Amino acid sequence: MSDLGTALGAFSEAYGCGAVLWTQGAPGAVLEVAATSGGDVTPPEGFARIEVGEIITRETALGQQLVTRLPGRTRAWLGLGPVADDDPEPRRWLRVLVPVLGEMLQSRWEASHAADELMERYEEINLLYSISEILGRTVTLEEAARTILLEVSDTVGADYGALLVHDASAGLLRPVTTLRAENAPPAVPIPIDDPIAVASRVFRTRHALLVNAGVLESSFEAPFRSGAMLSVPILWTTPEGGIPLGVVSLSGRRSGDNFTAGDEKLVSAVGSQIGTAIQNARLVRATLDQQRLESEMRLAHDLQMKLLPSGDVVAPEAICAVRVEPAEGVGGDFYNLFRLGNGRTGVLVGDVSSHGYRAALIMALVMSATAIHAQTTADPAETVAALLATLEEELRETEMFLSLCYAVVDREQRTLRWTNTGHPHAFVIGADGVASRLEATDPPLGLGGDQLHAASRPWDPATDLLALFTDGVSDARNARGESLGEAAVIDVLRARRRELPSRIVDGVFALVEGHLGRAKPHDDQAVVVLRHA
Amino acid sequence: MSLHLSREKDIVIVEIEGQLIVSNRQELKQRVLDEAEGGARKILVDFARTGYIDSAGLGVLVSLAKRLRELGGDIRLANLNDDLQTLFELTKLDTLFQIADSRERALETF
Numbered sequence: 001m002s003d004l005g006t007a008l009g010a011f012s013e014a015y016g017c018g019a020v021l022w023t024q025g026a027p028g029a030v031l032e033v034a035a036t037s038g039g040d041v042t043p044p045e046g047f048a049r050i051e052v053g054e055i056i057t058r059e060t061a062l063g064q065q066l067v068t069r070l071p072g073r074t075r076a077w078l079g080l081g082p083v084a085d086d087d088p089e090p091r092r093w094l095r096v097l098v099p100v101l102g103e104m105l106q107s108r109w110e111a112s113h114a115a116d117e118l119m120e121r122y123e124e125i126n127l128l129y130s131i132s133e134i135l136g137r138t139v140t141l142e143e144a145a146r147t148i149l150l151e152v153s154d155t156v157g158a159d160y161g162a163l164l165v166h167d168a169s170a171g172l173l174r175p176v177t178t179l180r181a182e183n184a185p186p187a188v189p190i191p192i193d194d195p196i197a198v199a200s201r202v203f204r205t206r207h208a209l210l211v212n213a214g215v216l217e218s219s220f221e222a223p224f225r226s227g228a229m230l231s232v233p234i235l236w237t238t239p240e241g242g243i244p245l246g247v248v249s250l251s252g253r254r255s256g257d258n259f260t261a262g263d264e265k266l267v268s269a270v271g272s273q274i275g276t277a278i279q280n281a282r283l284v285r286a287t288l289d290q291q292r293l294e295s296e297m298r299l300a301h302d303l304q305m306k307l308l309p310s311g312d313v314v315a316p317e318a319i320c321a322v323r324v325e326p327a328e329g330v331g332g333d334f335y336n337l338f339r340l341g342n343g344r345t346g347v348l349v350g351d352v353s354s355h356g357y358r359a360a361l362i363m364a365l366v367m368s369a370t371a372i373h374a375q376t377t378a379d380p381a382e383t384v385a386a387l388l389a390t391l392e393e394e395l396r397e398t399e400m401f402l403s404l405c406y407a408v409v410d411r412e413q414r415t416l417r418w419t420n421t422g423h424p425h426a427f428v429i430g431a432d433g434v435a436s437r438l439e440a441t442d443p444p445l446g447l448g449g450d451q452l453h454a455a456s457r458p459w460d461p462a463t464d465l466l467a468l469f470t471d472g473v474s475d476a477r478n479a480r481g482e483s484l485g486e487a488a489v490i491d492v493l494r495a496r497r498r499e500l501p502s503r504i505v506d507g508v509f510a511l512v513e514g515h516l517g518r519a520k521p522h523d524d525q526a527v528v529v530l531r532h533a
Numbered sequence: 534m535s536l537h538l539s540r541e542k543d544i545v546i547v548e549i550e551g552q553l554i555v556s557n558r559q560e561l562k563q564r565v566l567d568e569a570e571g572g573a574r575k576i577l578v579d580f581a582r583t584g585y586i587d588s589a590g591l592g593v594l595v596s597l598a599k600r601l602r603e604l605g606g607d608i609r610l611a612n613l614n615d616d617l618q619t620l621f622e623l624t625k626l627d628t629l630f631q632i633a634d635s636r637e638r639a640l641e642t643f
Contacts (some may be wrong), residue, residue, distance in 0.1 A: 050536035353592030399596045403624060443625040447595055471588055522554065523587055
């Protein structure tokens with residue numbers, strides 16, 4: 001306090017009287033000499049009872065001394081002496097000196113307080129900066145939670161606390177990390193509708209809560225509560241408002257004081273940062289899951305494509321071309337081809353009444369089952385009946401049905417026999433270009449009927465073309481929602497009927513792609529074309 | 534697609550406007566199942582304003598028919614345009630559903 005010492009020194013030099021300034025750090029503490037320019041520095045007895053504006057006289061070893069208390073936030077007393085008994089001047093000096101020193105002490109207090117506040121703000125900024133750094137370099141909250149809780153509790157002077165995250169599926173606030181006494185039991189999840197727990201209330205109301213000791217004591221929070229508690233929501237802020245994701249609770253204040261509004265403000269800011277981090281972590285996890293799903297879908301698509309045979313498997317008896325384009329990674333359209341011996345070739349095209357994984361699983365079952373059953377009989381109805389027996393339970397459980405056309409072309413007998421369970425697009429294109437539909441013999445598989453039928457027609461191995469496709473081809477829709485139509489597909493088949501099957505399939509897909517333009521196909525597309533010569 | 538549900542005595546009439554396809558079939562299924570949950574056993578689907586049904590749409594109709602028949606009820610169809618009528622014939626689904634030319638005719642015979 002050199003400024004105070006200078007002031008007292010100047011006073012003494014001007015008036016020839018010593019001055020002593022005592023201060024007291026806290027009520028009950030001993031007086032300390034803050035500055036002096038002479039006189040007895042022994043603390044006056046009963047100084048605490050001296051009122052501001054009151055002047056007492058005391059006898060000291062150096063003579064009489066006038067003592068008064070200074071106004072202001074600083075607890076301070078001023079003594080002037082030695083003074084003569086009958087001299088009124090020292091009292092006048094005292095009245096002049098008191099406000100001057102009071103102002104100086106007040107300025108000193110304000111400067112000191114400002115420094116303390118600045119230090120606190122610095123600590124808070126440092127805390128927020130640290131938490132930003134922690135959250136920035138971690139992917140999951142679990143990794144950073146303990147460090148964050150330690151930093152926050154240290155800054156606000158709390159020994160206990162918990163960071164709880166909302167588990168929406170269970171309706172609970174689950175403790176991610178806690179600071180608790182060594183002998184305290186582990187914290188357990190808190191129901192968000194618990195009427196007493198502070199954290200539950202804060203989560204429900206989305207507002208911070210400062211509670212004193214003894215208020216809203218809940219057994220759920222006992223492991224991390226001692227005395228007063230500060231609880232703030234972890235919010236993810238959106239343009240529509242804050243979405244609660246969890247709660248940060250702090251307790252066990254080292255100073256024994258209650259938490260302050262400043263503490264609440266600081267921890268709320270931390271809560272917002274944690275909320276953003278949680279949401280970011282969730283988005284990262286969702287993106288990774290999506291990437292994994294897409295990767296698995298690609299794998300499933302590749303596997304599905306590998307299940308489908310090449311057109312060459314029916315060579316040399318027949319020339320066959322095939323192509324399948326699933327609409328969503330994995331699809332429900334399929335075909336299969338069989339060499340059945342004695343110049344017979346089996347051609348199967350079908351569509352499971354759905355898309356995605358479940359349809360792909362049914363499709364895989366159909367592929368393996370037909371490969372077995374087709375080799376046991378040349379009768380298409382028997383083959384399809386055996387397939388139905390294999391799939392019946394699966395179709396019932398999945399509520400799917402299966403439309404397919406299974407045709408057996410007999411080159412020697414010059415016949416084509418087929419069983420068609422509601423597959424609309426199966427044709428024989430004759431030499432004259434007439435397209436004859438292989439009519440459905442039965443409703444789709446999976447609708448309850450188990451009596452399957454077969455139909456037959458002549459087959460000219462020299463000129464006839466067997467063409468089957470699925471509704472994803474004829475129903476392909478352009479950006480205006482216009483359907484391609486079955487007739488347009490048949491026109492291509494007729495126009496190219498003398499070309500190689502591979503050229504014909506290319507022609508059909510060129511037609512589809514031309515019609516779709518930039519529109520994405522909404523359904524799987526499959527085309528199979530077979531001829532003998 | 535938009536759905537409009539109305540009731541004529543004990544028959545729930547479902548009008549489908551637009552396309553019944555893989556992306557919206559669940560909506561139809563849920564609405565009809567909700568009605569069944571509420572006690573409805575007779576469902577008439579009016580296709581007067583339906584332009585297109587894909588295989589998944591057919592699948593949901595079949596699924597609903599099976600469910601209602603298990604409950605002792607039925608689902609019937611009316612007002613199919615020529616393309617949809619052909620679709621039901623080609624897939625042999627016309628053998629599984631009672632299909633009427635008009636809503637009035639369907640209501641008379643339900």
